[in-house]
Amino acid sequence: MILRKRLLAFSSATAVMACLSHPAAAAPWVRGFVVGTYEYAFRYGGRAGYSRPGEIEPGSDCIHGSTIHFSNGEQIRRALKFQSWRSPEEIDMVSTLPTLEQAKTPDQARFMIWDRAMSYRGWRRGIETYINPFAALDPGQPQVVSRIGDGFNLDGKVGTNDFVSPDGEKGIDNALYRAWGCDAPWRGNGNATLDMRSNDKMQEGLYTMVIRISGNQDPMNDKDAVLEIGYSPDKIIKDARGNIATDFSYRIVKTEQYTRMKAKVANGVVETEQVAELHAPRIAWFYDHAGDANFHQGRIRLSIDADGNAKGLIGGYRNWRDIYAQNTFAQDGGQQGVREHEDGVALYYALKRNADGMRDARTGQNMGISTTYRITAAAAYVVDAKKPAEITILTLEEKRRQAYLRIVANMIKATTTRIPQDVTPGTSEGAYPNMERAIVGMPSADYFLKTLDRPHFDDVQEALASK
């Protein structure tokens, strides 16, 4: 299959060559791009024109529509019933929240009580769920049922779980789409919440991702090109209309988020080789969970238009625990749950179930899941810095980032050893001390304070300072 595709590319290239009245002069060329949008390559299958207020409608990708968790008392009740150690009274109190209206900030109170309750759904009391997702029962995450998906055939095989690309290519490995494609914040027809949020933050200056392609023949057709991708310390410049301004210069720096790959260009479509580790920035909407995406068996495909702008795909296997961590601990698991209506536990099991790569020889388990991301990029000059570039460190944000790394480390330890780990201070995990602040004024506040599990830090001040 791959061979046939290459032949196709070759023959179309010769056809183009034959059509040209004179061949392009061979000369060194460079093209640079700054990434403007960066999203999971999920395909939206909902019917255009279908609307039911408050819901993202069902479609060929998700027959029950987007999965929505924790959006009302009934869904909370259902989640709480899984814990056999919860008393019926506790289940009632948490899902119906009597006297909520008397809280000074009722919607914050609701948010935080549910955040905390959802953060403790283990097989016994006291196990924080998002750090120890294995300790809770799998609530189930409906998968994407459609056959069409964007991405690459990473393993060279056509598997039963694989997709077919819109162009008809079989064996597309995008298991993350299978696992998470119905997850509410990531599903949408160009308006998925977390897509919008992460793009907005990236454009605002959270990080900059740049690509540089170079060769010696012709930018539209070159058998021996090089593609570099990496982080730039230079902030994205937007023009007066709010688009990414073209022709600005960005430095590419060789941090851990940098990769250099061989590539071929045919009719303006760039295909890189497949590399063992493709390092590049990853999607983020906070400083703390930004970093290296690290695609194993990674590849990039870009098509460049007449204006010099590009769009395409970047894909590979990613460590699925990392994906879970980056999504869950962005603020805290409970907040992601109640605000974005996703259940981190369900997402965890979905990842594990669909993991299809990076096999660990010792345990026999797949540590990675195939992923694809969609990028669009504007024409730019991507330059090497002669002087070492200063990367601005924001001290307060750095503190928070260290806290995030600690909690992720605990989660990895927990899921590998299956020994429950505690919440580490410095984040708002477990809604501590946010719930304490939010329920002021509620007569039933004491009940929730006494009954619900929460993180225990030796130093209360540490906890209070952590928000």
Add this chain to the structure above:
Amino acid sequence: MKLDRRFLLRGTCQGAAAVMALPFLDCFLDGKGQALAATGKRIPTRFNTFFYGLGLTKSLWVPKTAGLNYETTIQLKPLEPFKKKMNVFSGLRVMVDDNPNFQHWSGVGASATGISPSKTGLFDSKTIDQTVADVVSRGSRFKSVAAACAGDPKQSYSSLGGANNLPAEASPLSLYTRLFGPGFQDPSRTDWKPDPQIMLQQSVLSVVAEDRNRVTQHLGPSDKARLDQYFTSVREAEQQIAAELKRPDIEAKVDIPTAPDEMVVNSALPNMRKVLPLMARLGALAMATDQTRVFNLSISEPGSQMFVPGDPLGYHQSTHEEPLDPILAYQPRVARYNVYSMELFAAFLKELDAVPEGDGTLLDHSLVYGFTDVAFAKIHALDGIPVLIAGGASGRMKTGHHIVGDGSPVSRVGLTLQKAMGLSVDSWGGGSMETKSPYTELLA
């Protein structure tokens, strides 16, 4: 005329909307309701701020046409009665530079100080109302007053910088007590004293004027004319000061009544709809009687907790939890809350516009700066953060425009406002938002 101040609040506590009868106003002023204009003294220009959390919905509020005669969009409809006295700004930008975008805070700091805040919850400089108050409040009883319709004194966006926020009055009763309780300064009292600083400045000018004789002896005619012009300007400044030293000429007879009733003040919409007109009215009266010239009114914290009873989701949570309707491409419930905020803003403007003053209303002699914390609350985006201003600044601000920002920093509006207030300022803001360009097309 005996005045019963209980009358002020009683009507509202029985559930009716708070509409103050004009005779109440007349008790404070001369019978014609012409507050300070009666003295022939120039009516001072007042400055107001109005804060509402969580912004608006772009596709529903931004008019498609720019300039005058823009169409009234759905979310600006509540403000339609005041359209001719307002300017609305779309497409403005907040540049955070090397600071993070503090959720629900960076927009507030940027709008109020022109500077992207370096810490969440703190202002990196004095806020605009204080900068204005420093200049215009000389002679009034209070330098500035702040009030919070949601009942939390911490909901004040009036600050000396850092965490030095001036606390807000958190209920109509406390606002009333502050303004019209003990210490109420009846300007017609005989022991009224002018600001001592003004007297000192007078002495300085007379020394400056003395230089005249020495300089003009040997001048050619054109230079003599120019020096004449200079000294005329000095003389004008002296006259202005002399006017400020005169006692304002106001007749007022006031009785101190018993304290008015308490009421529930919180983020529930029906309560806010009762409380805001009251607070707005009190603020308007305070400005009309020169208790203060700077009034700050807020209806929420950043990330507004406004809610409709029976709806546990509330405004803030809705912005995050409600999905975008796939056909409408906006959040319908959030859009309704946006409109509630605009209705409250309109109620504020209504009170300002209801006080006749000189040849117009209090609103005509004021500026109102309506700002918020985000452009799109769901993702905490700042691009296109809305700004709505009202009032004619005693003729110095042209109104009726929709200005398209084209990526200009939000600080340009703040600079324009300060210039219209008569501040001698050439630049405002910091970092990438430091600006020297006011909207000159709005400055008369």
Add this chain to the structure above:
Amino acid sequence: MHNRISVAILALVILACVGQVPASAAGGEVVGMRRLTEQEYRNSIADIFGKDIAVQGVFEPGKRIGGLIEASGAILSITPVGFDSYSKMADSVAVQATSEKARARLISCKPASAGQPDDACAAQTFSHYGLMLFRRPLTGDELQSRVKLAASMTKASGDFYTGLRYGLASLLQSSNFLFRVELAVPGGAKEYTLDSYSRAARLSYLFWNTTPDAELLKAAQANELGTPAGLATQVDRLMASPRLDTGMRAFFSDMLQLDTFDNVSKDSLLYPKWSVQLAAAAREETLRTTIDLALHDNADIRELMTTSKTYINRNLAAIYGVPFNFDEDWVPLAFPPDQGRSGIVTQISMLSMFSHPGRSSPTERGVALMDIFLCEPTPTPPNNVDFSIVNNTDGPLKTVRERLMAHATNPVCASCHTHSDPIGLSLEGFDTIGRHRSTENGQVIDVSATLQGKSFVGAQGLGRFLHDNPKYPACVARKLYSYAKGVDSQDVELQDVKAAYKAFGDSGYRMRNLLKAMTESEDFFRAAPPAVAAKSTKLASQ
């Protein structure tokens, strides 16, 4: 008893501070009053009180006369609104200068008692700052009135420094500070010449755009500026200093009309790349390159028209269409050869300032460049002109050039348009934000032009034309002279700067030689005898 002694001491102090009566008080006639520009005001305050003192306020705008705003300072006055602002700024500066933090640094004497008047210390302070602010020693009366004011303010407030504050404030809003009062004394038959302190001020504001420093004031007091040797010493000192950059930046900023950027806006739909940051960068680019060439490289000023070297920052790189190497915030750039740029007239500043928001304007560019570089302003169009045909981009006339050519055929229009359009037409290879282009509305742009009988093609041809045109360096000389003296450059004949211009030419048109020759020429400090009504009374106040 105590009072009599302090009065006596005060009198002595005043006498000591006033010093020997300089030529100015004796018979000095006011021959000029030049209002300080905003930059001159700020620089003077910074030099006198230190850079920490914040100056916030609105300055009265100037008017461009003979191509220079500096010239309007000599005919404008101060309006009530302006004075209000100056008064507030004066108080603000005085408050900061007498604050606890600044006192130690700025006030060298200490009062006998912090809550009581101390006339000796007050006199010493006002004498010192009065000399610096008025740019000459205070007269006895001037000093006396400030000391009295300070004493009464101290009594009213109970604080000595408050008294000082009000005294300082009165100096800062005096006409003697806000205007550079130029006094002249008779200097030969029927001639008047600037007195010593006025010479110091004129030199200082020309070379460094600020108030005379201590050394210059000392030289003025010792009358050294009246001798050729003494004058040369100071001129050389002022020119050797890096602060010459500041003075020349102010001059070129004025001559090149860079303040036009304050009012430039571009259509964001058509030119979304344009931004306020870009405008500021373009301004800085032009100043940097000009100062570099004229002062640091000490090159022939005509090369400003042909040089391919400029300086860019990250923003400008995007408009020039080149990568930016981030070595520094500003890096040198050689114009890409295929863009056909040549010298300063093809920098983004010149191309964008004199151009419409939505498209280029050969007429505006031509008019501006003729005025700026050849000292040939263009008269305004007649009142009854119908612009509709030439402004219609949908008509048969596709390029701007074609539409403009319609003017050439109409005799009413031709006289001015043939005078100024050609320059602009040769620059049509650049759009309204200064980017290079070769087609407009699908048609190839014709950049040929004929001006004053000479034909040239494109910006490089224009650059050559201006380089070879003797009117250009002559214009530079006339404008520098007008800037230094505060007069209308249209009234200045080359004859008036003859000696300096010759030295300029002999040196290969080097600015330093022009500056030295001009300031050391006999004519430089010559003043018209006062009270002669020869000049028209130009009364201009806004």
